[in-house]
Amino acid sequence: MSLIKHYIRIKCSKTCYGGIPEYQVTLDGEKIEAAGADTLLTDLYKARIGDYPKFYKMDPLCRLGFVASELLLNAENRREEQFGESRGVVLFNAASSLADDRNYQETIKDPDAFFPSPSLFVYTLPNVLTGEIAIRNHYYGETNFIVLPHFDCAAMADGIRMSFTDRDLRSLLTGWVDCYSETSFDLLLFLVDSEVVGREVELQHEIEKLAK
Amino acid sequence: MIVKLADNIISPLGVTTGENYEAVKAGQSALCLHKGVKGVPTPFFASLLDERILSVEGDYTKFEKMCIQSVETALAQCDVDVSSDRTLFIISTTKGNVSLLAEGGEHENLLLGVAAQKIANHFSNRRTPMVVSNACISGVCAQIEAMRALTLGLCDYAVVVGADVQSPFIVTGFQSLKAVSPEACRPFDQERKGLNLGEAAATVIYGTAERAQDCWQMVCGAVRNDANHISGPSRTGEGSYLALRSVLQNANPSDIAFISAHGTATLYNDEMESIAISRAGLIDTPVGSLKGYYGHTMGAAGVLETLLSMCAVDDHTVIGTRGFERLGVSCPVSVTSENRTTDKRAFIKLISGFGGCNAAACFRKGGEE
Structure with missing residues (x-):
């Protein structure tokens, strides 16, 4: 029995030749069809979520993480439960909130058109995504965001293990969520519970396998 | 430890x-x-x-x-x-x-x-x-x-x-x-x-270390989310209260010299913290904020304020809250502008941030008394 029971993988990359971006969406290993890469996240939101207009206010990192968390939690099929403090959200990436940072910087770049945008500024922290997921699902447990030099399964497995030292934590929505622009991102989200304790090496290998 | x-x-x-x-x-x-x-x-x-x-x-x-x-x-x-x-x-x-x-x-x-x-x-x-x-x-x-x-x-x-x-x-x-x-x-x-x-x-x-002896010990800490708003704190202080409650499972309120609050001086943060502290049963514990000395130093704040709190306990002092005159939060937390004295050996660092996150941690000088 594997430690990771539900996972979602979303990748999208625009090639530097200006061609059609390549994308991939798989949920628990099953491919999910989408209309195209340019509007991938909005298409997924409309087709499979649709009841959370706050989605349209979110920055690219939050859109990516939010859509993925929704599909993942639907697959888990425990959405009616009250998790309270027993579920946390701990995410990892390398780019922090860089996509939104660049967008905010644009609003203060020109002294003659100086309009700092509060709605962009609030998203210039990566952990706002963990907050969005906590709000949507009423999770009161630990939320944290850890930035690493690069995708690193061992560091992620350690980070996950560290969170489970919190005695109230029973399960964690966790994984890698990296976003460089609206059409360039890489995500692997999954759910684990406290049975990962003492099985960090196994967990690390499972993450490695899914990331391929 | x-x-x-x-x-x-x-x-x-x-x-x-x-x-x-x-x-x-x-x-x-x-x-x-x-x-x-x-x-x-x-x-x-x-x-x-x-x-x-x-x-x-x-x-x-x-x-x-x-x-x-x-x-x-x-x-x-x-x-x-x-x-x-x-x-x-x-x-x-x-x-x-x-x-x-x-x-x-x-x-x-x-x-x-x-x-x-x-x-x-x-x-x-x-x-x-x-x-x-x-x-x-x-x-x-x-x-x-x-x-x-x-x-x-x-x-x-x-x-x-x-x-x-x-x-x-x-x-x-x-x-x-x-x-x-x-x-x-x-x-x-x-x-x-x-x-x-x-x-x-x-x-x-x-x-x-095997024993804390004369060292500062990090006793415990917890992180909780408000699940309420991405850029404003919960009106009930939910996450901050839950973090405090978790920490109090391993810390005795009567040992706590003071709570080093986030105390950013925004309308909502300070109000929220007063509610969380009151709900956690710590209304009589001295509370202070160091923001009047340094402003909000963001990534440094949690470390800087922990270290200064350690110095204060070592010096039997509760540092006064610079800029404070008359209490302006709904729960009557114990804040003063003047330094106070204390003979207690532990404190709680409390902190909150965007994304609805909150943390509390307890530190103690030496071992269990």
């Missing part, structure tokens, strides 16, 4: 923890009005660090120099093999080198992990560093992660360094949110008008 081995604070008030504590105890503040500084069109009150006080040389940004000098100063006080792969670097920052964005082009050390690696590599440490970027609570989260890594035996030493550098990016952002006070901030006061921003770096090195 997890014990503090060494520490440092670099701020406009001094380049050692001791200098900083003496300045704060004497009521000094680094906050002042800045006009036309850093290309920000609107004047702002802040505590800014003069780069010339930094002695680190080499191809480093101000953020990196602050971190390196702070870690170097702390290392000189202890016998830690910093280059060992059993030593883990944990960097606490919200925006790192974000000011490089204004220069255009691609800077690799805009990436927080790359900047962290550069800092660790300066000390010949090749282990993958962790950057905790959990908004304003990063500094307490980073210490909680250090405590856990040590408890689980994932490392022998943890070097936690928190820092942030102010830039037009951050200052204009907080101005656009209407969160910035036009004067020196006034935590928990009736007339409070918002926060001030600040620059600092603070380092704490933790290790393990």
Whole structure:
């Protein structure tokens, strides 16, 4: 029995030749069809979520993480439960909130058109995504965001293990969520519970396998 | 148990923890009005660090120099093999080198992990560093992660360094949110008008020991979410209360000298904290905020305020809340502007941030009494 029971993988990359971006969406290993890469996240939101207009206010990192968390939690099929403090959200990436940072910087770049945008500024922290997921699902447990030099399964497995030292934590929505622009991102989200304790090496290998 | 081995604070008030504590105890503040500084069109009150006080040389940004000098100063006080792969670097920052964005082009050390690696590599440490970027609570989260890594035996030493550098990016952002006070901030006061921003770096090195003896011990810590709003605190103080409640499972309220609150002096933060403290049954425990001395130093705040609280307990003192005059929150928490005395040996650091995150941690001098 594997430690990771539900996972979602979303990748999208625009090639530097200006061609059609390549994308991939798989949920628990099953491919999910989408209309195209340019509007991938909005298409997924409309087709499979649709009841959370706050989605349209979110920055690219939050859109990516939010859509993925929704599909993942639907697959888990425990959405009616009250998790309270027993579920946390701990995410990892390398780019922090860089996509939104660049967008905010644009609003203060020109002294003659100086309009700092509060709605962009609030998203210039990566952990706002963990907050969005906590709000949507009423999770009161630990939320944290850890930035690493690069995708690193061992560091992620350690980070996950560290969170489970919190005695109230029973399960964690966790994984890698990296976003460089609206059409360039890489995500692997999954759910684990406290049975990962003492099985960090196994967990690390499972993450490695899914990331391929 | 997890014990503090060494520490440092670099701020406009001094380049050692001791200098900083003496300045704060004497009521000094680094906050002042800045006009036309850093290309920000609107004047702002802040505590800014003069780069010339930094002695680190080499191809480093101000953020990196602050971190390196702070870690170097702390290392000189202890016998830690910093280059060992059993030593883990944990960097606490919200925006790192974000000011490089204004220069255009691609800077690799805009990436927080790359900047962290550069800092660790300066000390010949090749282990993958962790950057905790959990908004304003990063500094307490980073210490909680250090405590856990040590408890689980994932490392022998943890070097936690928190820092942030102010830039037009951050200052204009907080101005656009209407969160910035036009004067020196006034935590928990009736007339409070918002926060001030600040620059600092603070380092704490933790290790393990059989007995705490005369050391500072990190007892426990917890992180909880409000599940309420991404940029405003919960009206019921939910996450902050839950974090406090969790910490109180391992800490006796009668041992607590004071709560070092976040106390940013925004209308909503201070009100929320008063509710959380009251709900946790700590209404009679002295409460203080250090923001009137330093402003909000973001990634540094959780580490800096923990270290100054340790100095205060060592000095049998509850530091007064600078800028406070008359209580302006709905729950009657025990805040004073004057320093008070205490003979208790433990304190709680409380902190909250964007994304609805909250953390609390308890620290105690010596072992169980």
